Amino acid sequence: MRTATEDLFPSTPGKVKIERTHAINRQFHRCFASTSTMFLWALVLLALTAFYLSFQSFMDSSTRYFSTPWGGLHWEKQVRASCQTRRPGGLTVLVTGAAGFVGTHVSLALKKRGDGLVGLDNFNSYYDPSLKKARKAILARHGMFVIEGDINDARLLAKLFDIVAFTHVMHLAAQAGVRYAIENPASYVQSNVAGLVTLLEACRSANPQPSVVWASSSSVYGLNEKVPFSELDRTDRPASLYAATKKAGEEITHTYNHIYGLSITGLRFFTVYGPWGRPDMAYFSFTRNILQGKRITVYRGKDHTDLARDFTYIDDIVKGCVASLDTSGKSTGSGGKKKGPAPYRIFNLGNTSPVTVPDLVGILEKHLKVKAKRNVVEMPGNGDVPFTHANISLAQKELGYKPTTDLQTGLKKFVKWYQSYYGYHRGKAALN
Numbered sequence: 001m002r003t004a005t006e007d008l009f010p011s012t013p014g015k016v017k018i019e020r021t022h023a024i025n026r027q028f029h030r031c032f033a034s035t036s037t038m039f040l041w042a043l044v045l046l047a048l049t050a051f052y053l054s055f056q057s058f059m060d061s062s063t064r065y066f067s068t069p070w071g072g073l074h075w076e077k078q079v080r081a082s083c084q085t086r087r088p089g090g091l092t093v094l095v096t097g098a099a100g101f102v103g104t105h106v107s108l109a110l111k112k113r114g115d116g117l118v119g120l121d122n123f124n125s126y127y128d129p130s131l132k133k134a135r136k137a138i139l140a141r142h143g144m145f146v147i148e149g150d151i152n153d154a155r156l157l158a159k160l161f162d163i164v165a166f167t168h169v170m171h172l173a174a175q176a177g178v179r180y181a182i183e184n185p186a187s188y189v190q191s192n193v194a195g196l197v198t199l200l201e202a203c204r205s206a207n208p209q210p211s212v213v214w215a216s217s218s219s220v221y222g223l224n225e226k227v228p229f230s231e232l233d234r235t236d237r238p239a240s241l242y243a244a245t246k247k248a249g250e251e252i253t254h255t256y257n258h259i260y261g262l263s264i265t266g267l268r269f270f271t272v273y274g275p276w277g278r279p280d281m282a283y284f285s286f287t288r289n290i291l292q293g294k295r296i297t298v299y300r301g302k303d304h305t306d307l308a309r310d311f312t313y314i315d316d317i318v319k320g321c322v323a324s325l326d327t328s329g330k331s332t333g334s335g336g337k338k339k340g341p342a343p344y345r346i347f348n349l350g351n352t353s354p355v356t357v358p359d360l361v362g363i364l365e366k367h368l369k370v371k372a373k374r375n376v377v378e379m380p381g382n383g384d385v386p387f388t389h390a391n392i393s394l395a396q397k398e399l400g401y402k403p404t405t406d407l408q409t410g411l412k413k414f415v416k417w418y419q420s421y422y423g424y425h426r427g428k429a430a431l432n
């Protein structure tokens with residue numbers, strides 16, 4: 001009789017061998033079966049992960065594609081319609097920063113005389129985007145289409161140049177504001193340097209190449225003390241990163257003029273103000289605070305001298321911009337190749353009569369009929385310059401530029417608009 005032990009450990013070695021081999025085989029098969037199952041599962045898991053990842057990336061790219069705020073037949077039709085000229089010899093202009101302060105005014109002036117134009121603006125939130133939307137609505141009422149897009153979007157720019165043969169580009173999109181550069185330096189590089197290069201790349205590749213008129217700034221004079229500031233004065237000592245990026249823009253545009261034959265006109269604007277202006281600027285924020293009974297901060301120089309600016313009214317700036325477009329001269333390149341020298345110009349567009357900041361406040365008090373509560377503090381070292389003063393003889397000679405609005409008159413118009421727009425009393429907004 002076989003014992004349980006013998007069953008487990010039989011005495012015949014061969015049998016044992018066979019039985020053990022079978023047992024090993026069984027174990028091996030069991031083991032193999034479970035490994036292959038695991039392997040299969042791993043494969044399934046891998047396949048699922050790969051499917052999930054590619055599905056996600058497909059969704060991402062398709063979402064990006066479908067959510068692109070531009071493109072499509074209807075969009076192209078809008079662009080073409082907006083660019084239709086309505087006078088013989090009318091210009092066809094791409095206006096960047098079209099929903100900005102200067103962009104809106106220049107666009108309206110061009111549209112009203114029958115030029116064809118389309119606008120580009122990224123509607124960023126540097127200041128209240130609802131003001132930009134309101135400006136866009138006015139332009140729309142005048143038949144101008146403003147695309148929500150960025151100058152850094154090379155595909156969008158290429159598409160626009162594909163659809164329209166622009167004769168001119170009025171480049172006003174920028175990160176503005178002198179003191180904000182301390183808080184957000186990258187935004188200045190992104191718009192004023194990278195964005196500018198992307199735009200110039202599109203311009204130099206275009207066929208025909210457009211002439212480019214763009215906004216530089218009085219801030220390029222930086223620590224210059226020679227007054228009034230002339231275009232021949234030093235501009236190699238900027239006091240702010242903003243100024244440095246505008247100066248960089250002047251050098252960058254020069255390169256594109258030199259290599260590709262792009263016609264370039266850079267305009268050094270001097271503290272532009274007026275209706276539909278920029279809420280970040282002193283005259284605008286002072287008005288808001290004075291009307292709300294809040295204190296305003298008035299900066300002054302280290303030795304208690306008042307700061308001064310050559311405040312320039314928007315209508316005068318518009319005339320300078322339009323004259324620059326009209327006299328720009330042609331770009332000479334085609335297919336990215338220069339065919340000959342093209343114009344490279346820089347002009348001061350100022351008012352030639354600086355006013356101190358305390359005097360600016362005094363004028364606002366008079367128009368608002370409210371006394372300002374002032375805090376007078378020493379100018380912080382954040383990029384400000386003590387004064388600006390434009391010599392405009394070159395612009396006078398070449399563009400017929402002649403500013404006609406003094407600060408009293410210009411601020412009166414601004415205050416009227418401000419009170420109307422923000423509902424301080426009944427009235428019609430200046431641009432409507």
Ligand SMILES: O=C(O)[C@H]1O[C@H](OP(=O)(O)OP(=O)(O)OC[C@H]2O[C@@H](n3ccc(=O)[nH]c3=O)[C@H](O)[C@@H]2O)[C@H](O)[C@@H](O)[C@@H]1O
Nearest residue numbers: 176177178217218219269270271281282297298299307384
């Ligand atoms: O002409 C230019 O190049 C520049 O003009 C303005 O820059 P800024 O002249 O500094 O204009 P505001 O910011 O309106 O300041 C005007 C004056 O008011 C002073 N200020 C500003 C703000 C404030 O709270 N208190 C104050 O006294 C400033 O120091 C400055 O002297 C624009 O903001 C820039 O985008 C433009 O490029």
